[in-house]
Amino acid sequence: MKYIKKIYLDKIDNNYDAKNSLALGPWCFHEIKEIDEIYSYYKKKHFKIIDFKRSLLVKSRKKFYKKNIIFFAQYIKRKNKLKNINLKIYIEFIMPWVLFIHDIFYVYLRYVKFLKKNYSKNRILIIKYYKPINLQPNNLFELINNANNLNFFTSLFFLFLKKNKSNKWKFKCNNFELKEKKKFNILIIYKKIKLFLEKIFFSNVIEVYDMKFYQKLILSMLLKKKGYV
């Protein structure tokens, strides 16, 4: 393992020098270098790609779920004072979150483990280019969306490294704002109106892709009539 002085978490700067620095991943060169050039850096080991085996991930997920689901469900139950809601409901409700959080952390924490294993004895400056974001999600959907977001990933990483740091590591954050495209357009407004109308007319056929309005209405009436099952 080469001796390095700097680790770039999200973007390299003008002082980047491949001999003495490590870019955490290919994203550090995004919009600075062409994709074929970035790939040539991968071949030269200018950054590290952490791989994982499917079978080990599944095994770890099962173990994590079994070990923690009751604890998390009890914790959420304590925080909500709802009557007539038993633990089983909370278990089912938080299950997707437990599975997703495991998978997200399983992959991302491998990077932390890699750095700890290989560089904990080096004097290193760890540099984050963009301003870290708030990591507590508002809802599950936001967490899943954020999981592939570069600034979420590197903010999470920055936090983990700080919490699990070696005495020889120093941290620097440049706090640049990351300009992200605002997803506000006519399509979103249309979708919101569509969902609102659907909720009124057929509240029990929530979403089936490519099913027409009248087909949803017929199935909705049928489901209501049958009541069941």
Next chain:
Amino acid sequence: MYNLKINFLDFIPKTFFNLEKYESELKKKINTSFLTTSHPLLYDKLRFLLIYKKLIEKKKIFIHQHGSFYQDGFKDFNLNRIIESSIGTFISWGNVDKKQICLPAPQIKTINVNYKSKKILFLSTVNLYFGYFCDYSSKYTNSIKRINLTLNLLNFLKKNIREKIFYKDDYFHFSEKDLIRKKFKEINFINIKPEKFLKKVRLVILNNYSTMFFKCIGGNIPTILINNNFRDLNFKARKIFKRLEKNNIIFRNGKEAANFINKNYDNIYNWWNKKSIQNSVKFFSHNYCYTKQDWFKDWYNFFKNR
């Protein structure tokens, strides 16, 4: 996990602490069952209400498949599938698993292919620098392999055929569009929903195994898939894929695919309508992306007779 200091409780979504605000909605009596795809199940309010209705009021929840990697992937790998099967009764797109309910997928439509058209639709997918998703496409190296495979195919295609290509990329972390544009100036790029373009082409080429592949095969559209990584498919699916490979619908090598297209471009109709090809297409569709012209009749009868 890995002996690192992590407090998972810091990452619990805020909505999980405010479930009390849904209490009034829980009490509303609804004399019905529910039908949905997996996507809305990720909305906390809806998931909480549905689970309550199912466990307390014994209502039935039907969950409809929303894309690929269900019966064809490993069971314990697809998170959507795990979540869906635990919350409701699953309605599948295909007949491969006899224990599951299968109804023809509304998303998949048979299309009258315009063989007079000269156009070829090339469908690419998202490229990622990193990812937590469990399928192979989430890895950077796989994105690069896919791009190289695409370049290899385009390189060996005749120039007059490349001119007919309408390339649709899907930007996420990064796109190969600029690289392709630089190397092959004659290729056209489009930015519309691929489903809208299917009627205008004689052939679809994909460089990724995805829901669009299901839509093309299920719709009986002449399709060629280039892909050299099927390791996330289960063993049963791999056998069925071998059959498609034998019939030159799937190629693992860009050069071979290009040679095949160069040779058959003028006779796509004859190739696609060969008995052996049509049998393998029908076999695949029946197993993974079953479709029917009057699909709604099956849906209606299913809910009526239960």
